[in-house]
Amino acid sequence: MLTSSQQQLLRVISQSGPSSRTVLAASMGLSKAAMSGIVRDLISLGVLRETETIYGQGRPSILLDLHPEGAFFGGVSLLEDPAPLVLCDFNGNIVARQTMPLSRDPDVIAAMIADTLPKLLSECKDAGRKLSGLGIALSGFVDEKQASCVKSTLLGWQDVPLAGIVRQKTGIATFIENDAKAVAVSEKLFGGARDVQNFSVVSFDDGIGCAHFVGGKLYRGNHGGAGEIAHCTIEPSGAPCRCGKRGCLDTVASLKAIKEMAKAEGLACHSLDDLETEASLGNAAAIRILHRAGSALGLAIAHLIQFNDPGLILITHVEGRFDGLFGTVMRQAVEGNVLPRYAGQTPIRTQRVDGDVWARGAASIAAHNFLIGPNPY
Amino acid sequence: MLTSSQQQLLRVISQSGPSSRTVLAASMGLSKAAMSGIVRDLISLGVLRETETIYGQGRPSILLDLHPEGAFFGGVSLLEDPAPLVLCDFNGNIVARQTMPLSRDPDVIAAMIADTLPKLLSECKDAGRKLSGLGIALSGFVDEKQASCVKSTLLGWQDVPLAGIVRQKTGIATFIENDAKAVAVSEKLFGGARDVQNFSVVSFDDGIGCAHFVGGKLYRGNHGGAGEIAHCTIEPSGAPCRCGKRGCLDTVASLKAIKEMAKAEGLACHSLDDLETEASLGNAAAIRILHRAGSALGLAIAHLIQFNDPGLILITHVEGRFDGLFGTVMRQAVEGNVLPRYAGQTPIRTQRVDGDVWARGAASIAAHNFLIGPNPY
DNA sequence: GAGAATAAGTTCAGAAAATAAACAAAGCAA
DNA sequence: TTGCTTTGTTTATTTTCTGAACTTATTCTC
Numbered sequence: 001m002l003t004s005s006q007q008q009l010l011r012v013i014s015q016s017g018p019s020s021r022t023v024l025a026a027s028m029g030l031s032k033a034a035m036s037g038i039v040r041d042l043i044s045l046g047v048l049r050e051t052e053t054i055y056g057q058g059r060p061s062i063l064l065d066l067h068p069e070g071a072f073f074g075g076v077s078l079l080e081d082p083a084p085l086v087l088c089d090f091n092g093n094i095v096a097r098q099t100m101p102l103s104r105d106p107d108v109i110a111a112m113i114a115d116t117l118p119k120l121l122s123e124c125k126d127a128g129r130k131l132s133g134l135g136i137a138l139s140g141f142v143d144e145k146q147a148s149c150v151k152s153t154l155l156g157w158q159d160v161p162l163a164g165i166v167r168q169k170t171g172i173a174t175f176i177e178n179d180a181k182a183v184a185v186s187e188k189l190f191g192g193a194r195d196v197q198n199f200s201v202v203s204f205d206d207g208i209g210c211a212h213f214v215g216g217k218l219y220r221g222n223h224g225g226a227g228e229i230a231h232c233t234i235e236p237s238g239a240p241c242r243c244g245k246r247g248c249l250d251t252v253a254s255l256k257a258i259k260e261m262a263k264a265e266g267l268a269c270h271s272l273d274d275l276e277t278e279a280s281l282g283n284a285a286a287i288r289i290l291h292r293a294g295s296a297l298g299l300a301i302a303h304l305i306q307f308n309d310p311g312l313i314l315i316t317h318v319e320g321r322f323d324g325l326f327g328t329v330m331r332q333a334v335e336g337n338v339l340p341r342y343a344g345q346t347p348i349r350t351q352r353v354d355g356d357v358w359a360r361g362a363a364s365i366a367a368h369n370f371l372i373g374p375n376p377y
Numbered sequence: 378m379l380t381s382s383q384q385q386l387l388r389v390i391s392q393s394g395p396s397s398r399t400v401l402a403a404s405m406g407l408s409k410a411a412m413s414g415i416v417r418d419l420i421s422l423g424v425l426r427e428t429e430t431i432y433g434q435g436r437p438s439i440l441l442d443l444h445p446e447g448a449f450f451g452g453v454s455l456l457e458d459p460a461p462l463v464l465c466d467f468n469g470n471i472v473a474r475q476t477m478p479l480s481r482d483p484d485v486i487a488a489m490i491a492d493t494l495p496k497l498l499s500e501c502k503d504a505g506r507k508l509s510g511l512g513i514a515l516s517g518f519v520d521e522k523q524a525s526c527v528k529s530t531l532l533g534w535q536d537v538p539l540a541g542i543v544r545q546k547t548g549i550a551t552f553i554e555n556d557a558k559a560v561a562v563s564e565k566l567f568g569g570a571r572d573v574q575n576f577s578v579v580s581f582d583d584g585i586g587c588a589h590f591v592g593g594k595l596y597r598g599n600h601g602g603a604g605e606i607a608h609c610t611i612e613p614s615g616a617p618c619r620c621g622k623r624g625c626l627d628t629v630a631s632l633k634a635i636k637e638m639a640k641a642e643g644l645a646c647h648s649l650d651d652l653e654t655e656a657s658l659g660n661a662a663a664i665r666i667l668h669r670a671g672s673a674l675g676l677a678i679a680h681l682i683q684f685n686d687p688g689l690i691l692i693t694h695v696e697g698r699f700d701g702l703f704g705t706v707m708r709q710a711v712e713g714n715v716l717p718r719y720a721g722q723t724p725i726r727t728q729r730v731d732g733d734v735w736a737r738g739a740a741s742i743a744a745h746n747f748l749i750g751p752n753p754y
Numbered sequence: 755g756a757g758a759a760t761a762a763g764t765t766c767a768g769a770a771a772a773t774a775a776a777c778a779a780a781g782c783a784a
Numbered sequence: 785t786t787g788c789t790t791t792g793t794t795t796a797t798t799t800t801c802t803g804a805a806c807t808t809a810t811t812c813t814c
Contacts, residue, residue: 003770003771005771005772020791020792021791021792022790022791022792030772030773031772031773031774032791032792032793033772033773033774033775033792033793033794033795034771034772034773035792036792036793036794037771037772037793038771039792040793055780055781055782056781056782056789056790057781057782057783057788057789057790058780058781058782058788058789058790058791059778059779059780059781059789059790059791059792060780060781060790060791061790061791061792062791062792151718197599198596198598198599210684212685214591214592214596215591215592215594215596217592219575219591219592219685220686221575221685221686221687222574222575222686222687222688222723223686223719223722224686225683225686225716225719226684226685226686227684227686228683228684228686228716229683229684231683231715231716232679232680232683232684232714233676233679233680233714236676243716243717243718244716244717245713245714245716245717299610299613302609302610303609303610303680303684304684306602306605306606306608306609307587307603307604307605307606307609307680307681307684307685308589308596308598308603308684308685309597309598309599309600309601309602309603309604309605310598310599311599336622337609337610337622338608339602339605339608339620339621339622340620340621340622341528341620342600342602342605345600346599380799380800382800382801397762397763398762398763399761399762399763407801407802408801408802408803409762409763409764409802410763410764410765410766410801410802410803410804411800411801411802412763413763413764413765414764414800414801415800416763417764432809432810432811433760433761433810433811434759434760434761434810434811434812435759435760435761435762435809435810435811436760436761436762436763436807436808436809436810437761437762437809437810438761438762438763439762439763
C-alpha cells in the first residue's frame with residue numbers, strides 16, 4: 001500500500017503529465033527534500049521512472065512519469081457476450097486479453113473472473129505481482145462507492161453488491177462502474193483528456209451516455225445519475241420514449257433512433273455513414289433526419305456548456321463520422337445556443353474508439369481508484 | 378495561520394455539523410491521539426468549542442462545533458448603492474453593518490472599504506483581532522482565483538484585479554465572487570445546505586442565477602461560467618434576448634421578464650404576488666404568463682437534475698412566493714421532465730432571503746476560503 | 755447498588771514525515 | 785576558465801501522527 005503523499009504524487013503526475021521533482025514539490029506544497037525521498041521510494045517500487053532531461057539555465061531537470069509497467073489493472077465488460085477480460089498497463093495499453101461467457105448471476109460472474117484471471121495474468125510476466133485492481137463495466141446505475149449495482153435493466157439487477165463478491169473470490173480490490181462513466185475515466189487517464197480538470201464525455205452509440213469530470217475526479221451525482229443527458233427533454237411533447245416521458249434526446253439523436261427514423265422513412269441505410277452518403281447525394285429525408293438529430297444533440301451539448309462550463313467536450317463514438325452533415329449541424333447548434341461570449345470557447349473533440357472500449361474503461365476504473373482514490377477531504 | 382490538519386478539521390465540521398473527537402478522527406483518517414491535540418489547540422485558539430454531550434453506552438461523547446465568535450468575516454456588496462458592508466460571525470449572523478457610496482473605480486472602492494472597515498469593527502469587540510477575511514460580491518464573471526473580475530457589464534469592468542487592490546489597502550485577505558455564487562456559498566456555510574455535498578442554488582430575481590456545489594466545494598467552471606442557466610435555450614426560436622440569442626430562460630422566467638410580459642398584456646401588476654392574485658381570480662392572461670414562466674423554469678431545473686443529479690435544488694428569492702400557480706407549475710414541469718425513476722428524488726427547496734443576502738454572501742466567500750481553502754489536491 | 759461492560763478521550767514514548775540549510779551536480783554564459 | 789544558475793541530495797532537526805496503555809464517565813446487569 002502507498003502512503004498518502006505517494007498517492008498524491010501519482011495523482012498530480014497523472015493529471016499534469018511528466019514533471020520534475022522541483023515542480024512537483026512546488027505543486028504539492030512540499031519541500032524539495034521531501035519530494036526527493038518520495039520519488040526515490042516510488043522509483044524503487046517501479047511505479048515511477050525518469051524520462052526526459054530538460055536543459056535550461058542551471059542544472060537540467062529530469063522529468064518523472066508513471067512507469068507503464070508499474071502497475072497493471074484488470075477490466076471486465078459485462079456489455080458483451082462473451083464478456084471480454086483485459087489486462088492494461090499504466091498507459092492503458094491492453095497487454096493481455098481473454099473472454100468468458102456472460103452470466104446474470106453475480107456469483108457465477110465472480111467465479112468465472114476468478115477462473116479466467118490466472119490465464120490472463122500468465123500472458124504477461126510481472127503482471128500478477130503488480131496487479132493493483134479490477135474494474136467491471138456494466139450498463140446501469142452504480143452506487144457512490146463503486147461497489148454495488150443499484151439497478152440494471154439489462155442484467156435484471158437491483159442492489160447487487162458485485163464488487164464485494166468478486167473481491168472475495170479473487171482477493172483483488174474491485175470496483176464497478178457504469179459503461180459511459182468507465183469510458184470517460186479511460187479518456188481522462190489514458191486518452192485525450194489527461195490534462196483537463198473539468199470536462200464531459202458524451203458517448204455516442206446506440207444510446208447516448210455522458211459523464212462529467214470535476215476537479216480531475218469523476219463526478220457521479222447524488223444517485224449516481226449525473227450525466228443522464230439521454231433523457232433530457234429536447235423536443236417538448238415529442239415522440240414517446242422508453243423511459244416514460246416524451247421528446248428525450250434519446251428518441252431523436254441516438255444512433256438507434258437515427259437508424260429507426262431512416263427505416264421509417266423507407267431508407268435502406270444501415271449505418272450513419274450510409275445516411276450521410278444519402279444526404280450528400282441530396283436525399284431530402286436523409287438530410288431532414290440528420291439535421292434533426294444533429295441539432296438535438298447540439299442543443300443538449302449547448303445546455304451542458306451553459307450549465308457546467310466544462311473545459312472540453314469529448315464525444316466518443318464506435319460507429320459513424322462527425323465530419324459530415326450530422327456533425328456540422330451539431331456544432332452549429334452548439335455555437336448557436338451558448339452565450340455568444342462563450343461561443344467557440346469550449347473545444348469539442350470527437351474520438352473514434354475501438355471495440356475494447358468497455359473493457360479498457362473498466363480497467364481504468366481500477367486505475368482511477370489506484371491513482372485518484374476514493375473521495376479524500 | 379492554521380495547520381493543514383486544523384483546516385481540514387474545520388472543513389469537516391463545517392460540512393458534517395457538530396461531531397465528537399472520535400467521529401472526527403475516524404472521518405479524517407487520524408488517530409484519536411492526534412485528534413485530541415488538534416482539537417485542544419483549536420479550542421484554545423477560540424475557533425472551536427464543545428457543545429452538546431451525547432449519552433449512549435460508555436463514556437458520553439462531547440460534540441465539537443465551530444465557535445460562532447471564533448472568526449469574523451467582512452462582506453461588501455457592489456450590487457447596491459449605497460453599498461452595504463457587513464461583519465459576519467461563524468454562524469453567518471450579521472453582527473455589524475455600515476454602508477459606503479458605490480463607485481466604479483477599484484481604487485476608490487478599496488479606499489472606501491479601508492475607510493469604513495474600522496468603523497465596522499468598532500461595533501463588535503474582538504472582531505478586529507479575529508477578522509479572517511474579506512469578501513466582495515459583484516455582478517459579473519470572476520476568475521478561478523477569486524481575485525480578478527474578468528468582465529462586469531454593470532460595473533463596466535474588464536480584468537480588474539480588485540481583490541489584490543483591496544488587500545493592499547486593508548491588509549486583509551480578500552476574495553471577490555459573482556453574486557449568485559456568493560449567495561450559494563452562504564447557503565452552504567450558513568443556510569439550508571450545510572450538510573449537502575452536491576447541490577445547486579438557483580437565485581430567482583430580476584435575473585436568474587445559479588451556482589453548483591460539487592464535493593462540498595463551489596464549482597466555478599472552466600471560465601467561471603458554470604451555472605449560467607439564464608441563457609440556456611428553453612424556447613427554440615423564441616423571443617430575442619439581450620445576450621444575442623433567442624428563447625433564453627431569462628426571456629421567459631425571470632422576474633423582470635414576467636413583469637414585462639404582464640405589462641405587455643396590459644395587466645397592472647407590479648409584483649409576482651399581484652400576478653398570482655390575478656391568476657387566482659381567473660385572469661387568463663395572468664394564468665398564461667405564470668404557466669409559461671413556471672414551465673420554463675421547471676424545464677431548466679429538470680435539465681439541471683438530469684445533467685448533474687444534485688442532492689438538492691435550493692431556490693432563493695427576494696420577492697415572490699413559490700406556493701402559487703408559478704411554483705406549482707414549476708414543480709410539475711420538473712417532475713414531468715426528469716427520468717421517471719428520479720421523479721421526486723431530488724428535493725427542491727425554496728428560501729426567501731432578505732435584503733442583506735449579497736453582503737452576507739460576500740462575507741461567506743471569505744469564510745469559505747478560510748474553511749475550505751483554495752483547490753487542494 | 756456494586757461491579758461489569760462499554761465507549762470516549764488523554765497521555766506519552768517512539769515512529770514517521772516534513773523542513774531548513776548547507777551542499778553537490780550539471781549545465782550555461784562571459 | 786570562472787562564475788552563475790538551477791536541480792536535486794544529504795543531514796540534523798522539528799513537526800506531526802501512531803500505538804498502547806490508561807483514565808474517565810456513563811449505562812447495563814444481576
